[in-house]
Amino acid sequence: MSMTSQERLAAKQCGAMLIVAVFILVIAGSITSTSPPRAHSTRKRGGITQVMGAFKSQLVKQFIFESLLIAAIAFGVAFAIVIFLQPSFNQIVGSELSLKTLLSYLA
Numbered sequence: 001m002s003m004t005s006q007e008r009l010a011a012k013q014c015g016a017m018l019i020v021a022v023f024i025l026v027i028a029g030s031i032t033s034t035s036p037p038r039a040h041s042t043r044k045r046g047g048i049t050q051v052m053g054a055f056k057s058q059l060v061k062q063f064i065f066e067s068l069l070i071a072a073i074a075f076g077v078a079f080a081i082v083i084f085l086q087p088s089f090n091q092i093v094g095s096e097l098s099l100k101t102l103l104s105y106l107a
Contacts, residue, residue: 016089049062086098086099
């Protein structure tokens with residue numbers, strides 16, 4: 001029994017999505033394994049800063065700013081990776097996906 005070209009394309013797309021899903025799971029696992037030590041050092045640093053005379057509101061503002069800065073940097077890196085890898089992904093999947101298409105769904 002031979003597969004049609006449409007079935008081969010669907011199998012190729014399924015394989016590509018599986019690779020992306022595994023990659024996302026690997027990244028999520030590495031992030032969760034590094035979070036507890038980072039949280040410990042953050043609490044320690046916050047305690048030292050409070051002992052040195054900082055107010056609680058200053059600590060909250062600092063931690064929120066740091067979190068937003070890290071999230072913005074992560075978004076920028078992710079966006080750059082998407083732009084860089086998009087042609088290869090389109091070739092593997094056999095479809096023409098673009099950021100313009102994605103942004104039209106969001107708007």
